[in-house]
Amino acid sequence: QVQLVESGGGLVQAGGSLRLSCAASRNIFNINVMGWYRQAPGKQRELVADITDGGSTNYADSVKGRFTISRDFAKNTVYLQMNSLKPEDTAVYYCNARYLMRPYWGQGTQVTVSS
Numbered sequence: 001q002v003q004l005v006e007s008g009g010g011l012v013q014a015g016g017s018l019r020l021s022c023a024a025s026r027n028i029f030n031i032n033v034m035g036w037y038r039q040a041p042g043k044q045r046e047l048v049a050d051i052t053d054g055g056s057t058n059y060a061d062s063v064k065g066r067f068t069i070s071r072d073f074a075k076n077t078v079y080l081q082m083n084s085l086k087p088e089d090t091a092v093y094y095c096n097a098r099y100l101m102r103p104y105w106g107q108g109t110q111v112t113v114s115s
Helices: none
Strands: 004-007 010-013 018-024 033-039 046-052 057-059 067-072 077-082 091-099 102-105 109-114
Touching (some): 018 033, 018 091, 033 077
Parallel strands (some): 010 109
Antiparallel strands (some): 004 018, 033 091, 046 057, 091 109
């Protein structure tokens, strides 16, 4: 099992930055893929970015060049650095881990970008 705890959400003006953190309950070196998803009101949950155990990253087109996913093995934490935020980035952001072919989710953290 993997427990995930997100933090770092909040209210920010357009053009600002936030860094989300996702702390895992086990060594993330052994987790196949970790990523961030988001869900805006009335919309489906969508992938924002993910990173494989080999270090390959993948980003949604809407965030390329603005968001960066990274990880710290010593802290068992994955980060999402979000720059140049836009009102359309407003959503609940969820951390996701795929471990032994099972998905695990955090509780979510709200990000609100004001115009």
